[in-house]
Amino acid sequence: MPNAEPHRLPATVLARLIEGGELTAEAVVRSCLERISAREPVVRAWVHLDPGQALAAARECDRAGKAGVLKGVPFGVKDIFDTADMPSGYGSPIYTGCRPSFDASAVALPRAAGAILLGKTVTTEFANRHPGPTSNPHNAAYSPGGSSSGSAAAVADFMVPLAIGTQTGGSVIRPAAYCGVVGFKPSLGLFPPAGMHVNTESLDTVGAMARSVEDIALFRAALMAIPYEKPAMPERPPRLALCRTPHWERAQPEGNAVLEAAAARLGAAGAIVVDSELPADCADISETQRRHSAYEAPRNHAPELYRHAALLSDDLLANGRIAAGRKLSLDDFRTAWRHSDRARAAAQEWAGGFDAILTLPAPGQAPKGLGSTGNAIFNGLWTMLHMPCITLPAGAGPDGLPVGIQLVGRRHDDRRLIDIALWVERALGAQP
Numbered sequence: 001m002p003n004a005e006p007h008r009l010p011a012t013v014l015a016r017l018i019e020g021g022e023l024t025a026e027a028v029v030r031s032c033l034e035r036i037s038a039r040e041p042v043v044r045a046w047v048h049l050d051p052g053q054a055l056a057a058a059r060e061c062d063r064a065g066k067a068g069v070l071k072g073v074p075f076g077v078k079d080i081f082d083t084a085d086m087p088s089g090y091g092s093p094i095y096t097g098c099r100p101s102f103d104a105s106a107v108a109l110p111r112a113a114g115a116i117l118l119g120k121t122v123t124t125e126f127a128n129r130h131p132g133p134t135s136n137p138h139n140a141a142y143s144p145g146g147s148s149s150g151s152a153a154a155v156a157d158f159m160v161p162l163a164i165g166t167q168t169g170g171s172v173i174r175p176a177a178y179c180g181v182v183g184f185k186p187s188l189g190l191f192p193p194a195g196m197h198v199n200t201e202s203l204d205t206v207g208a209m210a211r212s213v214e215d216i217a218l219f220r221a222a223l224m225a226i227p228y229e230k231p232a233m234p235e236r237p238p239r240l241a242l243c244r245t246p247h248w249e250r251a252q253p254e255g256n257a258v259l260e261a262a263a264a265r266l267g268a269a270g271a272i273v274v275d276s277e278l279p280a281d282c283a284d285i286s287e288t289q290r291r292h293s294a295y296e297a298p299r300n301h302a303p304e305l306y307r308h309a310a311l312l313s314d315d316l317l318a319n320g321r322i323a324a325g326r327k328l329s330l331d332d333f334r335t336a337w338r339h340s341d342r343a344r345a346a347a348q349e350w351a352g353g354f355d356a357i358l359t360l361p362a363p364g365q366a367p368k369g370l371g372s373t374g375n376a377i378f379n380g381l382w383t384m385l386h387m388p389c390i391t392l393p394a395g396a397g398p399d400g401l402p403v404g405i406q407l408v409g410r411r412h413d414d415r416r417l418i419d420i421a422l423w424v425e426r427a428l429g430a431q432p
Contacts (some may be wrong), residue, residue, distance in 0.1 A: 004032035007161045011073045011161040011215040012285055015114075018061075018072035025058040025072030029116055032074045036118075036159045042140050044133045045154040046081045048086050049119035049426045068114025069228045069359035075162040076154050078108050079120035080127045080147075082195040091123040091132060091147075094308045101311045104195025106164050106206050106223060113222035113409060118160055121150030124373060126277050126301065127166050127199045129317035132215055134177060144367045145175030146373030148209070152179040155209045162219050163209045168199045168293060170362070172207030172381025178366035178374060180393040180402030184208045184216045187412050188386040190221045191392075200293045202337075203383055213422045216390070220418070229415075231422045237270030238355035238420050243278065243408075244334035245359060247286065247377045252364025258403040259360055262428060266358070269427040273358065282385070286377065288343070289384035291336040295319035295328045315346050340370050340384055344411065347385045351410040356420045361389075361406035365397025378406070388414040390421045 002017075006028040009017075015154040017023035033051050040046060054074070061072050072207060082088050082100035089095045101145045103111065111117060113426075124147035132243060134149040136142040136159035142155040148165025150272035155163050165172040167185045176183025184207055191206035198204060213231060221228035242263050251259075267273045278285070298305065301322060306310060316322055351357060360378045367374050382389050387408050394405040409417030 005007070007158050008285065009161070010212050011070070011210060011219050011221060014073050015071055015218065016055065021188065025061040025116060026055060028072060029074055029118070031059040032118060032160055035157070036061070039137070039157050043135055043137050043157050044155050044284065044348045045121055045150040045157065046076070047089060047120050047122050050086065053085065053153045053366050054116055054118050058100060061114060061116065066114060068112070069218060070110055071114035072116060073114070073162065074116045074118045074160050075110055075164070076118055076151055076160045077164045078123045078148050078151050078166060079198050080123045080166055081107055081164065083107055083117070083120065086120055088120070091125040091127070092304070092311065094304055094311045102195065105192035105198065106295070108190070109225055110219070110222045115162070118396050119254035121154055121163060123147050124149065125313050125316055126197060127168060127171060128316050129320060129373060129409045130313040131370055133370070135370060136366050136401065138180065139399065142368050142399070142401055143178065143203050143370055143373055145178035145362070145366060147171040148175050148207070148346045151209050152176050152181060152183070152208070153392040155211060161210065161215060161415050165207045165209055166196060166199070167205045167207050167379070167383055168203045169289065169383055170376030172209065173361045173389050174374055174376055176209050177391045177404035177406070178402065178406070182210050182213060182216055182218070182257060183391045185383065185389045186220070186414050187388045189403035190414060200296045200300065201277065202292055202296065203289070205383065207345045208212070212326065213390070213418060213425045217418050231418050234355070234419055234423050236424060237272070237273040239274065240266065240356055240358045241276035242355040243276055243357045243359045245278065245378060245381065246283070250363050250377050251360060254397040254403050255360050255362065256363035259358070259405055262394045266424060266427055271427070276354070278351045282343045283341050284339070285381045285384050288336045288339050290331060291328060292384065293412065294324035294338070295320045295333040295336070299323040344385050347387065348411055351408070356417055357408040359406050359408060361391040364401060365401040365403050382408050388417050390417060392421065392425055392428065
């Protein structure tokens, strides 16, 4: 058995050791809870924890001896999902004490695969922009990103090996990059959204966070209820499109430097790295994503607006998506929808010339202070295009904080993207 404390072990190793009887689920959960107890006053990644319930579930897992790809592996879930045995607050005082009757699918499926839910991680208000209390585990003076702030921070700080987030713009990839872990946003609809509080129906994507590509593949199998297949190294080095996107002027010096250095290292390892630009039909795709998200906001938040508008933050209501959405007409929305259809078709054809697209997951390191979750300018376009994305740690910024790279694949070619990410992870020697 590895010498590391259980909370520091990858999910793939934990599942193997527990299944083989070399480690108990209870010992793993206790180790995670001890880590949380020591670090939570600084990181503040969790909005709800029930150690007694988690330990009881772990003991039952050890007694029952049931098989499952995540047998005994702890996980956290963003508090935007319903849980039958825990409060679901969605990051808003409106839902304080809310107790749903059922688990969301993204909660039920890992549990059915044997995983142990430790608790609910902090989300921004309704997975939008208004920050929660979570800090970056590498330096508490800096943002962890958002909206899946607690999930990214908990995985980065070794509180839990796996966590679930969501992405409407950049809410999985950006916090994962800021916190130095592996974040995976699949093609739209790959992971089930049932039981998730809606943000933008045409964009909301359930995502996963872990500390290695292999752990992402394991978690993916549970979230899709499919047999686990270990990711495979490609037969040849990949052909990568180095895409700086139309927003390159927004990149910070460290983002620029880390991406260029990663491209050079991957080229030296055998990859073919080709500078490439998005197709012309993808022009203004970030603005299209903003319009989709804004137009749907007043409609998806109608229940809160109708009865509890005074409890909504200005970041959402007066200065955010709801105010912006009220200025858009149905024709504006239809025009944006038609543009997105054209852009997706063009992007699918363009991406077919490469094994993956290499780009930035964020402008650079996390911003200082907890008042902002950072700029999603390098995320929203890929979310709008419904393309799968994965981010890997690849360097550090001027303050020692993580800086990542992002790999993007063709829509519905998620498994291939994970295999390419495994090659890149090993070529870069990426470590959380």
